[in-house]
Structure formats: structure tokens, C-alpha cells
Amino acid sequence: MTEQPALSPAKAQADAPANTRKVFVKTYGCQMNVYDSDRMTDALSRDGYTATEDMSEADLILLNTCHIREKAAEKVYSALGRLRDMKKTRASQGRELMIGVTGCVAQAEGEEILRRAPAVDVVIGPQTYHRLPEALKRARTGQRVVDTEYALEDKFSHLPQAEKAKTRQRGVTAFLTVQEGCDKFCTFCVVPYTRGSEVSRPLAQILDEARNLVDGGVRELTLLGQNVNAWHGLDADGRELSLGDLLYRLSEIPGLARLRYTTSHPRDMDERLIHAHRDLRMLMPYLHLPVQSGSDRILKAMNRRHTADDYLALIRRIREARPDIALSGDFIVGFPGETEADFEATMALVREVNYAQAFSFKYSTRPGTPGAELEDQVDEAVKSERLERLQALLFSQQYAFNDSRVGMVFDILLEKPGRLEGQLIGRSPWLQSVNVDGDPAEIGSLIRVRITGAGNNSLFAERI
Ligand code: 5AD
Numbered sequence: 001m002t003e004q005p006a007l008s009p010a011k012a013q014a015d016a017p018a019n020t021r022k023v024f025v026k027t028y029g030c031q032m033n034v035y036d037s038d039r040m041t042d043a044l045s046r047d048g049y050t051a052t053e054d055m056s057e058a059d060l061i062l063l064n065t066c067h068i069r070e071k072a073a074e075k076v077y078s079a080l081g082r083l084r085d086m087k088k089t090r091a092s093q094g095r096e097l098m099i100g101v102t103g104c105v106a107q108a109e110g111e112e113i114l115r116r117a118p119a120v121d122v123v124i125g126p127q128t129y130h131r132l133p134e135a136l137k138r139a140r141t142g143q144r145v146v147d148t149e150y151a152l153e154d155k156f157s158h159l160p161q162a163e164k165a166k167t168r169q170r171g172v173t174a175f176l177t178v179q180e181g182c183d184k185f186c187t188f189c190v191v192p193y194t195r196g197s198e199v200s201r202p203l204a205q206i207l208d209e210a211r212n213l214v215d216g217g218v219r220e221l222t223l224l225g226q227n228v229n230a231w232h233g234l235d236a237d238g239r240e241l242s243l244g245d246l247l248y249r250l251s252e253i254p255g256l257a258r259l260r261y262t263t264s265h266p267r268d269m270d271e272r273l274i275h276a277h278r279d280l281r282m283l284m285p286y287l288h289l290p291v292q293s294g295s296d297r298i299l300k301a302m303n304r305r306h307t308a309d310d311y312l313a314l315i316r317r318i319r320e321a322r323p324d325i326a327l328s329g330d331f332i333v334g335f336p337g338e339t340e341a342d343f344e345a346t347m348a349l350v351r352e353v354n355y356a357q358a359f360s361f362k363y364s365t366r367p368g369t370p371g372a373e374l375e376d377q378v379d380e381a382v383k384s385e386r387l388e389r390l391q392a393l394l395f396s397q398q399y400a401f402n403d404s405r406v407g408m409v410f411d412i413l414l415e416k417p418g419r420l421e422g423q424l425i426g427r428s429p430w431l432q433s434v435n436v437d438g439d440p441a442e443i444g445s446l447i448r449v450r451i452t453g454a455g456n457n458s459l460f461a462e463r464i
């Protein structure tokens, strides 16, 4: 942990009494951050903080940040500029406002954040969230704190007591982190540097947290990890387990209705996991399996360690095991050296797979990654033009997929009230939002519906 004197000591202002402090967390980026934000709020609640959705009443504002692309990182600095003004206004009213930066920008930039953003009191990386309350205490004495060390201890063992999690009202769906970090080192990606090397959470801890979440009313669990299908563990007899085994184990929890997991790497889709898709009805028929590019030359330069044909063969095997599975993917256009022919290979792969959902990005140079060293960077205008073509194709596939659900009958999980009174929003097996009439008391149940209409992003249904 490193410390610097505060530019504007937080101490000079009147503190809210410790037990009435409020924290507002703004989450950027992936679901892993959503999960981490919840854990931070939990840790702070043991320290007397309550969470608020209203930034203006917060005594502590945390930005849980994302560093995956340049735009994501820059957003954080503009938000910090606005917070600086808010902190000044507060100071003139004699009220404390502490500001923390957590997540991947914190990990990647550390001290640099203190230099660029004078309003920031604490900078905490993803490996040290359990030390957040301690860092805030120090900051309150007028020290600015940067804590981005890779903790030698296992950060998972510092998660709040399961009992705590039980008492907090969560929705009917929950994320559960089972794995963190990545050893794959794709040449465009900062994750191996910001999240560190792969760590799997032990089986017993995962089963415990899962049972607690289900006891608290959760019906659907999404297992999270940057490379979730690299999860591995040991059972009580010391036998090696993979993610497929974990899913079989979780499927035995009474009361749990649905399982999902994200994000996977094609290299780690093993036989056992494919069998889980074949055997477990509660494992939802939806798989996010990024391929990034359809060109073997580019895949090699990206260090993805598979070819386009490997990926297509894998998709065929998964579809044989679970014919109704929907595929989702991530794509990068304009990786250094990408030619028109390389890009056409990506378009051809997309046409062959036919995705239900996808995320596509222009390549963004990330300092410190091997990709940043490559010559032959692609012109911005070319990237934009390719992204437009790719997205037109992907969106048309997504709309067609939504349309193809019309007339189908299946179960949806009722998640929350709809926009209009008397309406509820449920979730299809394929992650689509479904609008249906109903009463809020039904939230958390599975109901059978017939799809009557499809929009670009959601479906409409009637009960049967
Ligand atoms: N530029 C553009 N997109 C990126 N992604 C990761 N790193 C970069 C980068 N440098 C995308 C990949 C990944 C998703 C989470 O973000 O498609 O799968």
C-alpha cells in the first residue's frame, strides 16, 4: 500500500456519523465488476455504510472502472473531473465527500490517477477490495491511498460472511464469481495484466455461496470468470473437477431453477462441459463464446491459439449436444495488419455460425500489450467502415433470432415489474427480456408462455 499526502485533506470537513454514511457505486464494464461492486458494498456495510442509488446524498463515491478499451478508461477521467466540482461544492458546505477509484483502471494506472485526478482519495485494485474499509480509514486521516498490490492471500477468502449475504435483498438472478484472471495473453488484451493470472475459487466456497443465494430467493445463477471455463477444482476426495463437473454439482441445489456461465474461451470447452449442455435442462441453451476474428492469420497474431475451422467444428459439436443452443460472440475489427480479405473471413464465419447476440468493437491499442507494438495499425476510417458492415450483419441475425421465437412456447423466469402497471419482465432461456401481464407477487417464478411478438431487443408473450 502506498500513500501520499492529500491535496485537500478530507479531515478538514465535517464527517457524517460513521453509522449513517452512504456509498454510491458507479459500475463500468463487465459483469465481473457488477459482482465486485456488490461485494464492496457488502464489505462497507459492515463498516456502517449503506448503499444509495442517489449520488447527491453519498458520502463516498466509488467508480468501479473498466480498462478494456481506451474509451472505457477515458470515461473514468471525465467522470472524475465532474466529481472534483462536486467535491468542491461539498467542501464549501462543510460536508465530506470521499472519492475512490476501483477496478481495472485503478490496477493499471495506480498513482497516475492521483496525479491526473486531484479529487481522488483512494485507488484500490481488484485484488485488494477486502482492504477498502482500512484504506478509507487512512484516507480520512488525510492520506491518499493507492493499494494495487497482488495480494498473496486469496482474495476470495475475504468475502463477507455468507450470513450477511443472506440478509441482503437481492433479485431473483445473481452473479457468482468462480474464477478470476487469465493466462491466455491474447495480444490485444489487458486482462492478464489488470486481473492477473488465473485463480479458481474452491468448490466448497462456491457451493456455500450458491446455497446462500438460493436460500435468499435467487432462482438463476450466472457463474462468472474472465475465463470461466478454465475453472478447475478438487472434490472432497481430491478428484480433479472442471467447470462441467461444477455445473452438475450446482444443478443439485434444491430451489435453483437456472444456470448460466460467462465468459468462455474456445480452447477450454471440454467434453464434460459439452455433456453438461446435453444433460442439464437447467443449464440454459445460451453460450457466449468469443472468437474475435474469422481469419486464421489474424487469430494467430492475436495469439488465440485456434483456427476458424477449430471454432466452427466446436460449434457443431455443441449444437449436436444441445440443438436449441443460441450463440453469442465478441469481435474485434481492425486488429493490426487486418486486410479486407481477413475481414471478409470474419463476415463469412459470422454467416456460418448465425449468432443470436454479439458484441463488436474497433481494435483499441492498449499500452503494455503486445498488440500495441505491432506496426501496420489499421486506419480509423477503415475500422469504422468495417465495424458498420459487421454490425449490420450481426444485428440482422439478432433480429431474425428474436423473430424466430414468435409462436414458440417456453418457460420464462419472472424477474421484475415492467414499465406499465400490471406488466412484468421475464427472461427467456436465451437471455431475451420478455414482457407479459402479471402481478409483482409472482416475481421469482417460472411461467409458461407463448411468444406473440418480437422487437429488436425484447419479446412479448401471453400466458398459457
Ligand atoms: N480493443 C478492442 N476490443 C477489445 N476487447 C478486448 N480488448 C480489446 C481491445 N484492445 C474486446 C474483446 C473481448 C471483449 C471483452 O472486449 O472482444 O472479448
Ligand code: SF4
Pocket: 182, 183, 184, 185, 186, 189, 190, 191, 192, 226, 227, 265
Ligand atoms: Fe483477454 Fe484473451 Fe484472456 Fe479473454 S482470453 S481475458 S481476450 S487475454
